[in-house]
Amino acid sequence: MATYNGAAYVREQLDSILAQLAATDEVVIVDDASTDDTAAVVEAVGDPRIRLTRAAANRGYVRTFEAALGAATGDVLLLADQDDLWTPGRLDAMLDALDRSGALVVASNLVVLGTEEPLPSPVTGRPWRLTAEQSAEHRRNVLRIMLGDAPYFGCTMGLRRDALALVTPFPEILTESHDLWIALAANEARSIVHVEAPTLLRRVHESNASTPKPRGIRAALGSRWLLVRLRAEARRRRRA
Numbered sequence: 001m002a003t004y005n006g007a008a009y010v011r012e013q014l015d016s017i018l019a020q021l022a023a024t025d026e027v028v029i030v031d032d033a034s035t036d037d038t039a040a041v042v043e044a045v046g047d048p049r050i051r052l053t054r055a056a057a058n059r060g061y062v063r064t065f066e067a068a069l070g071a072a073t074g075d076v077l078l079l080a081d082q083d084d085l086w087t088p089g090r091l092d093a094m095l096d097a098l099d100r101s102g103a104l105v106v107a108s109n110l111v112v113l114g115t116e117e118p119l120p121s122p123v124t125g126r127p128w129r130l131t132a133e134q135s136a137e138h139r140r141n142v143l144r145i146m147l148g149d150a151p152y153f154g155c156t157m158g159l160r161r162d163a164l165a166l167v168t169p170f171p172e173i174l175t176e177s178h179d180l181w182i183a184l185a186a187n188e189a190r191s192i193v194h195v196e197a198p199t200l201l202r203r204v205h206e207s208n209a210s211t212p213k214p215r216g217i218r219a220a221l222g223s224r225w226l227l228v229r230l231r232a233e234a235r236r237r238r239r240a
Contacts, residue, residue: 002064004032006082007041020091030068033058062178066170078158083203090199094158101193104163105186108156108195110202123149130194138187154179156200171233181230188234
């Protein structure tokens with residue numbers, strides 16, 4: 001988990017996570033130099049499974065998630081945002097999908113907290129969902145990512161430790177959308193599985209680091225060009 005000024009919701013999120021973990025599991029949190037009492041709220045939970053690192057300077061959520069992945073010691077790493085809620089059974093569903101498929105990366109669906117509805121696709125306006133059949137549609141998944149119509153969210157993703165060799169270190173050009181980078185790399189490696197059931201309640205609020213709201217044309221074009229470059233890097237790493 002990467003945290004930054006998340007004191008309002010991080011305790012509730014941690015409660016939803018810790019309830020599903022075994023005594024030997026861990027929650028690795030890197031706080032990105034929060035200016036509120038996020039770190040103090042995390043420490044007050046008092047659970048020995050939590051390992052908190054306070055960054056000396058703010059580096060942004062992409063590098064903070066990279067640092068958290070690097071600090072984790074488990075065989076399977078599940079990404080978590082600071083303000084959502086894990087649904088009961090999320091951990092088992094993600095682990096089962098990885099075990100059955102042998103894939104390096106797993107991604108599930110989410111619904112919005114309070115409405116229990118999926119987010120709408122910013123491209124089609126239809127409910128934004130991953131399907132199990134799409135797990136094997138690697139080329140189409142890459143195309144969907146490039147077109148901005150693939151609902152891969154970091155908070156709904158997990159990866160085997162073996163996948164770290166593929167996705168880390170994050171490319172230097174990666175300044176946003178670490179989740180799409182992981183999804184690109186996994187699809188290029190033909191090693192991703194989708195869980196159709198929603199395993200996350202997404203809390204939508206004004207301080208979300210990512211948003212489904214449409215971007216301006218310049219920002220959207222910049223994001224597409226970034227994805228083109230990231231795809232090239234993913235293909236290079238796959239060959240290597």
